[in-house]
Amino acid sequence: MTTSPQTRGTDPQENVTLEDLVDSHFHIWDLNKNYYPWLTDKISQNVAKVTGDYRSIRQDYLIDHFRADIGSLNVVAAVHVQADADPKDSVNETAWLQSVADSTGNGMPQGIVARGDLSAPDAAEIIMAHCQYANMRGMRVEMHPGLNAAPDYDPLKDETWLRNFALLREHGLVFEVRAASPEQTDGLIRLMREHPDTTFIFPHLGLSIWRDEDSVAAWKRNLQVYRELGNVYVKLSGYGLFGLGWTIEEVRPYVLECIDTMGPDRLVCGSNYPVDSMAASYHRIWETHSALLDDAGCDSAERRLILRDNAMNVYRL
Template sequence: MLSRRGFVTIPFVDAHIHLWELGRIRYPWLTPPFAEDGPNGSVEAIARDYTLADYRADMARWNVVGAVHIDAGADPAQALDETEWLEGVADAGGLPSAIVAFARLDDPDVEALLAQQAAHPRVRGIRHIVNWHADPLRSYTPRDVTQDAQWGAGFALLAKYGLSFDLQCYPAQMAGLAPLIARHPDVPVIINHLGMPVISDPDGIAQWRAGLETLAALPHVAIKLSGLGFIDRDWTLDSVRPFLLAAIDLFGTDRCLFASDSPTDTLFASIERTMAAFHAIAADFSDDEQRDLFARNANRLYRLGLDL
């Protein structure tokens, strides 16, 4: 849906963005030295302030009517500082519409932090990145915390505070997570970045599909269509199309959310190319389905209250 000037008119609730001011809050992953051998390669290109003004400028062509800020990897000791800063940004600039904050679910004292996070008006959920892989260069964590009883206890507390959970894991962890998620239907779960298939693993694609099938069987689980560069740093529309369509097929157009992952995904492609890919994929769906994928699902799942 294009205007005469190329402005995309369909409403977009961006389900996954990051903002940061590096002089205000410490982000260990955005702090030198940088190396190519991490899970994302070098992040030096985005290790600079990224403000709401920068985001609005990058998204000027797209009809952004809402955005959800996801925990941006701040120093855990500054988790509340990040939330408080974002509340101020939103008060002054109208975005983000909602916040998914950080808490370490395996911390025995996590409940105090959950209560403090949930007290902020825009906080809707929690993210604790749990990507573990046998290859230490792919792993975000030294061990798979999702199988710890303490982590499960932290997850169970989310419902008490009305919080959803943004799940960033690898496919090999999904079957192990499914029983815990199934036991807590009152904790909505939103899978990040298409479930992050590891296509270099011998059975990586099959493992990804099997993992998503297991989680898609749970009606309170949804998935973000984002993070294309995590599949393939040199992705093309043709290379990612099967993954996007498979996710939509498994979860349906009512449980999938397009998201820019700005600015992280600019490590791999421009926002223009990412958004153009999403619109190309969505073109074969009905107008109603497109509105769900681009805005209404995020509005519902993150309880934004927008009139869409």
């Protein structure tokens, strides 16, 4: 077994005890069980643009490593979000994750969000194949040209993609939005309005990598729309996207904006481990969540919603 990736963050409060937590965004990978091109082939410049130098995580990160990083925190459930395993066989990752949950994971991951290409002609069959596994809960689908698509590709204008998207509701799956660009905002909101019974979840504050003034202003306007729609959740996660040296002061205004706009009933929390292990310890991430909930004035009931109950409900854990 390989050792857990080294973290660069400090953790002055390792022994602190928080409430029951649900980690709604983590990854594990076994490089011998699945093929992860970005982890085993040459460094992906597309990934590096987002994460920075990620060589330290190009090694196995197994469920035992994750539990070791959790340490004393009371993580009662966790949702695995697909880790860009082989796009030609996305079901293999789901099968492996279910086998982990059924054995060494002792039930974890309790939820699995799988990879899916809704533009594929056999997308319906692939979704069915994922859904044979008990812990399957959603699909994480690229909303931008992605790493392999043509630069001008827009899934929201692809009839095949839209037809297959409708299958998510039939299977009771949530839709994890992946990097919808500012240019897609109107189309994405239209999709949300047209599918009010499908739950949309934005990871990493719904902000991703676009941080210019106009994009941040648009992000704030979009949060208002998401709140009004009723079928959208936002994850407090991905602080590592602010850089390997991120501080609570940097992330505070964005997190408080999410809390203020979305409200405590439409937020969940995640670690983005082990990707964010490059920037902070697991405990530091959750201490940051906790401190910012306090800064926002959340009471004990609101904290429980954000830290646990919302994720339990939306992912049916």
